[in-house]
Amino acid sequence: MDFNDTPEEAAFRAEARAWLEANAAYKNPDAPGQDPLGERIDDATLRAAQAWQKKKADAGWACIRWPAEYGGRGATAIQGVIWGQEEAKFETPPNIFSIGHGMCGPTIMAHGTPEQKQKWLPRMLSGEDIWCQLFSEPSAGSDLAGLRMTAVRDGDDWVVNGQKIWTTGAQFCDWGIIVARHDPSAPKHAGLTFFVVDMRAPGTEIRPITQINGGQGFNEVFYTDVRIPDSYRLGEVGDGWRVAITTLMNERASIGGMTGGGGGIGDLLRLASDLEIEGAPAIEDRAVREKLAGFYVRSKGVELTGRRTLSALSQGKMPGPEASLMKLVATRLIQEIAEYAVEIQGAAGATTDAESTPQAGRWQERYLAIPGLRIAGGTDEVLRNIIAERVLRLPPEMRMDKDVAYKEVPTGPPNT
Amino acid sequence: MNFDFSEDQKLLQKTARDFLEEHSPLSVCRAVLESDQPYARDLWKSAAELGWLGTVIPEEFGGAGFGALELAVIAEEVGRALAPIPFSSSVYMATEALLLAGSPEQKQKHLPRLAAGESIGTFALAEKPGQNAAEAVETRFERGRLSGSKLPVPDGDVADFAVVAARTGKGVSLVLADLGADGVEARALASFDPSRSQARLRFENAPAELLGGEGEGAALAERLLDRAAVLMAFEQLGGAARAFEITKEFTLGRYAFGRPIASFQVLKHRLADLWCDIELTRSNCYYGAWALSNDEDELGSAACIARIAACDTFAAMSEDMIQMHGGVGYTWEYDCHLFYRRAKWLSAVLGNPSSWKHKLIDRLRARPA
Numbered sequence: 001m002d003f004n005d006t007p008e009e010a011a012f013r014a015e016a017r018a019w020l021e022a023n024a025a026y027k028n029p030d031a032p033g034q035d036p037l038g039e040r041i042d043d044a045t046l047r048a049a050q051a052w053q054k055k056k057a058d059a060g061w062a063c064i065r066w067p068a069e070y071g072g073r074g075a076t077a078i079q080g081v082i083w084g085q086e087e088a089k090f091e092t093p094p095n096i097f098s099i100g101h102g103m104c105g106p107t108i109m110a111h112g113t114p115e116q117k118q119k120w121l122p123r124m125l126s127g128e129d130i131w132c133q134l135f136s137e138p139s140a141g142s143d144l145a146g147l148r149m150t151a152v153r154d155g156d157d158w159v160v161n162g163q164k165i166w167t168t169g170a171q172f173c174d175w176g177i178i179v180a181r182h183d184p185s186a187p188k189h190a191g192l193t194f195f196v197v198d199m200r201a202p203g204t205e206i207r208p209i210t211q212i213n214g215g216q217g218f219n220e221v222f223y224t225d226v227r228i229p230d231s232y233r234l235g236e237v238g239d240g241w242r243v244a245i246t247t248l249m250n251e252r253a254s255i256g257g258m259t260g261g262g263g264g265i266g267d268l269l270r271l272a273s274d275l276e277i278e279g280a281p282a283i284e285d286r287a288v289r290e291k292l293a294g295f296y297v298r299s300k301g302v303e304l305t306g307r308r309t310l311s312a313l314s315q316g317k318m319p320g321p322e323a324s325l326m327k328l329v330a331t332r333l334i335q336e337i338a339e340y341a342v343e344i345q346g347a348a349g350a351t352t353d354a355e356s357t358p359q360a361g362r363w364q365e366r367y368l369a370i371p372g373l374r375i376a377g378g379t380d381e382v383l384r385n386i387i388a389e390r391v392l393r394l395p396p397e398m399r400m401d402k403d404v405a406y407k408e409v410p411t412g413p414p415n416t
Numbered sequence: 417m418n419f420d421f422s423e424d425q426k427l428l429q430k431t432a433r434d435f436l437e438e439h440s441p442l443s444v445c446r447a448v449l450e451s452d453q454p455y456a457r458d459l460w461k462s463a464a465e466l467g468w469l470g471t472v473i474p475e476e477f478g479g480a481g482f483g484a485l486e487l488a489v490i491a492e493e494v495g496r497a498l499a500p501i502p503f504s505s506s507v508y509m510a511t512e513a514l515l516l517a518g519s520p521e522q523k524q525k526h527l528p529r530l531a532a533g534e535s536i537g538t539f540a541l542a543e544k545p546g547q548n549a550a551e552a553v554e555t556r557f558e559r560g561r562l563s564g565s566k567l568p569v570p571d572g573d574v575a576d577f578a579v580v581a582a583r584t585g586k587g588v589s590l591v592l593a594d595l596g597a598d599g600v601e602a603r604a605l606a607s608f609d610p611s612r613s614q615a616r617l618r619f620e621n622a623p624a625e626l627l628g629g630e631g632e633g634a635a636l637a638e639r640l641l642d643r644a645a646v647l648m649a650f651e652q653l654g655g656a657a658r659a660f661e662i663t664k665e666f667t668l669g670r671y672a673f674g675r676p677i678a679s680f681q682v683l684k685h686r687l688a689d690l691w692c693d694i695e696l697t698r699s700n701c702y703y704g705a706w707a708l709s710n711d712e713d714e715l716g717s718a719a720c721i722a723r724i725a726a727c728d729t730f731a732a733m734s735e736d737m738i739q740m741h742g743g744v745g746y747t748w749e750y751d752c753h754l755f756y757r758r759a760k761w762l763s764a765v766l767g768n769p770s771s772w773k774h775k776l777i778d779r780l781r782a783r784p785a
Contacts, residue, residue, distance in 0.1 A: 001485060001706050003417055078417075269780060283777065293773030296780065297724045301696030304703050307419040314417045325692050381685070388684035392664060392691060395679035 053127025100131030151180035192240030213368035429489035470531025477527035495654030502571035510537020517628030548767035572615030586631030609757035646704035649726035720776035
């Protein structure tokens with residue numbers, strides 16, 4: 001039992017670090033963290049992110065797990081993790097490509113034709129094209145397969161109509177992956193088809209959504225008679241659900257990874273040392289100490305469970321269903337920690353002014369940002385169902401809509 | 417990175433599991449619980465023959481000469497089986513104390529007998545309710561004689577000797593006391609988990625000898641408790657995992673409203689949360705085992721983390737076990753209470769989780785995370 005790299009892993013880490021040292025600066029540990037949802041992306045940030053991606057691509061350090069024919073280097077899963085760990089130590093522009101590289105790319109690789117792969121993957125890898133994912137609809141979130149967007153075949157094209165929502169980054173993306181219903185008379189999972197869509201196609205309207213924290217990471221995307229060539233279809237007609245599952249599995253893995261293990265426990269310990277409650281450091285208060293210890297134990301549990309996953313990867317095994325566990329536990333924990341960090345500030349918890357609020361108000365900001373992470377990519381409740389059914393093999397939910405034509409399924413009132 | 421047990425260690429674990437499934441079903445635990453016998457003597461004999469009692473004892477003293485990782489996997493299985501034997505007291509406490517601080521003579525005298533199961537040892541620290549630390553002990557050791565009272569002492573009624581925390585001229589020291597000697601009175605106490613015993617020990621000018629340096633008792637006790645906490649956490653992990661499996665099977669077989677109760681989302685979600693708790697606790701335990709076997713500086717915080725997670729998880733799991741069984745879970749006849757009792761017993765004996773939380777914060781402040 002150890003936490004060390006194997007000799008091969010250590011050599012790879014050294015090679016990665018050498019390139020990064022030659023091309024980027026180490027992060028300033030005191031700098032404020034980047035916003036994890038990429039909610040405040042302006043044109044300059046966008047260009048910087050694309051330039052950094054291009055630089056990596058030219059040197060063979062972009063999407064290293066992808067096959068060489070698309071610009072990758074066919075790296076192993078553990079090498080992918082090592083690269084990520086090393087890159088995270090350096091000051092780099094925000095990663096606006098994570099949805100493309102983490103979800104769209106793998107889906108195209110799994111289900112695309114050779115022509116489709118050549119058309120989209122190399123430009124996705126190099127950052128020339130930015131990608132988004134258009135799955136959720138106002139009436140179809142957790143019940144994604146209940147989506148309503150229609151796709152009607154017309155010659156060599158499909159004509160799509162409807163609305164997507166929660167599309168991260170749509171406002172600056174070039175391409176998207178989208179699921180639509182081609183056959184409302186089939187049972188709901190069977191009537192779906194999966195496409196790649198040009199985000200600038202006529203009839204597409206993108207409206208940013210303002211979140212509770214003021215950020216605009218998500219969008220609504222409206223489709224009015226938008227034409228998608230049949231050559232942009234991924235998988236067979238009616239195969240949409242199977243293709244979408246590939247994307248979703250990749251999404252959970254990437255959000256679970258994004259939240260990391262810490263949940264800010266180190267920041268909370270510092271806050272409790274600096275902050276005074278009734279004239280003594282908060283960390284000397286017995287109630288505060290017990291609370292901190294409880295958070296620390298869970299935080300370590302998440303981090304160490306990540307290490308177990310990496311160990312499985314390191315030995316060439318597929319990780320188990322930890323991705324669902326990590327997202328479920330980590331996002332909840334971050335919220336509890338943030339809530340408590342605000343609470344122990346007393347009356348100052350109600351301010352967000354950077355000058356006069358402890359740790360520049362980062363806890364208040366985090367507390368406002370985190371509810372989104374508990375919903376995006378599978379709500380807590382959906383993840384519990386996944387763990388219960390796929391891991392624990394408990395009976396599946398009773399479905400009122402199984403083997404029923406989609407158009408006969410009760411839907412409640414129309415979109416509001 | 418290989419944050420996992422090796423194939424050999426997993427094989428050892430499987431052998432232990434197979435043996436205990438055959439020779440220590442829950443009926444063995446129940447038999448001790450319901451009778452006057454303090455522990456399962458046959459099972460204790462087998463544990464010695466299989467080499468479990470001497471897992472970490474060097475070969476020169478009759479042990480197997482393995483490390484902490486091997487002992488951890490056996491501890492998990494002992495916990496899964498709710499084995500009614502004084503394993504934790506004799507192996508994690510007495511044996512570890514001798515390995516940590518024993519003189520060559522003391523090791524030669526005690527370790528071979530401990531490995532062979534001919535002698536049972538325990539650790540006597542607490543003297544009164546609410547006490548978790550060695551600093552407060554009042555039992556005195558002067559001129560080779562021990563006087564005072566220890567309450568409660570795990571397995572104190574069946575132990576042949578005890579490592580006792582006592583006050584001496586130079587502070588707190590650890591001493592070795594033969595419990596069969598004149599001046600020692602051991603009285604069994606009713607135990608919250610009657611499959612594991614508790615006792616009161618009274619010493620009146622009883623013969624004893626120093627274990628480790630005089631005045632080093634508090635520091636030694638702290639190291640000893642850290643090491644034992646990790647090993648006991650594996651027992652708790654094993655118990656929680658077994659309770660989970662039994663509960664899951666029950667909910668799959670029990671029908672209400674025309675469907676298995678395991679099909680109701682409210683129970684599915686609860687089981688999913690419990691499974692997550694157990695997996696996180698497993699990770700925390702592994703970390704403790706890693707720190708223990710590498711004797712890392714991190715053992716101080718790793719032991720706290722393993723201990724706190726294991727106590728909380730086993731308690732929550734055993735509570736939900738009864739709840740999810742419904743009325744039958746509250747009957748003497750069903751096994752749920754065996755887990756409920758063991759969970760609380762294990763969480764009480766090394767100092768409660770709250771005391772370990774304060775220890776954790778102290779250690780994190782002394783050595784930033």
